[in-house]
Amino acid sequence: MSKLSSSQERELREAFEIFDKDGSNSISSKELRDVFRALEINASESQVQAAMKQMDRNGDGEISFSEFKRVMEVQFYRKYTNDEIRCIFDHFDRDNSGFITADELREALSKIGKTFRNEEIERMIKAIDKDNDGRISINEFVELLK
Structure with a gap:
């Protein structure tokens, strides 16, 4: 079950x-x-x-x-360590801005051969983005994984 x-x-x-x-x-x-x-x-x-x-x-x-x-x-x-979470986050945050943007998410997903429409990417971001600034902060990412 x-x-x-x-x-x-x-x-x-x-x-x-x-x-x-x-x-x-x-x-x-x-x-x-x-x-x-x-x-x-x-x-x-x-x-x-x-x-x-x-x-x-x-x-x-x-x-x-x-x-x-x-x-x-x-x-x-599974409970992730802070180091594991930071490593995963940094993998997505290509420009080291401290945020995962829609473009960075799209790029990461395209590397595994999937293309998503802008609306789909925006929906993914919105599901995680608690402060509604259009990007994912490390704190929002932590909430996703904890």
């Missing part, structure tokens, strides 16, 4: 669809490798295969949504 709320499950579905670039309803090892590369994670082929093996419970060589959800569900309840 899932501990996720319907909105958390929807968020996971959206993330899964970003990674599933070919729309096959599964994530292949190539797509997983592309995700690592886009996130600037220098993973060797053996590390990618180990991640696949960990997630691919039925051994079919693909990660289904249910397999993805099983692994990622843990992340919703």
Whole structure:
């Protein structure tokens, strides 16, 4: 039984669809490798295969949504350290302004092969942006991850 709320499950579905670039309803090892590369994670082929093996419970060589959800569900309840949060935030904040802008979010998402309309990016920002200044501060980012 899932501990996720319907909105958390929807968020996971959206993330899964970003990674599933070919729309096959599964994530292949190539797509997983592309995700690592886009996130600037220098993973060797053996590390990618180990991640696949960990997630691919039925051994079919693909990660289904249910397999993805099983692994990622843990992340919703994980507590991140301040250093981890800062590192993730800095990855998005390319101009080191102290804020994640719509352009920076769009750029990060495009690196994993997904293009979003301006309205979609704005909706993502708005969901996190508590002070309504059109950008995500470190404090707003912390609230997202804590």
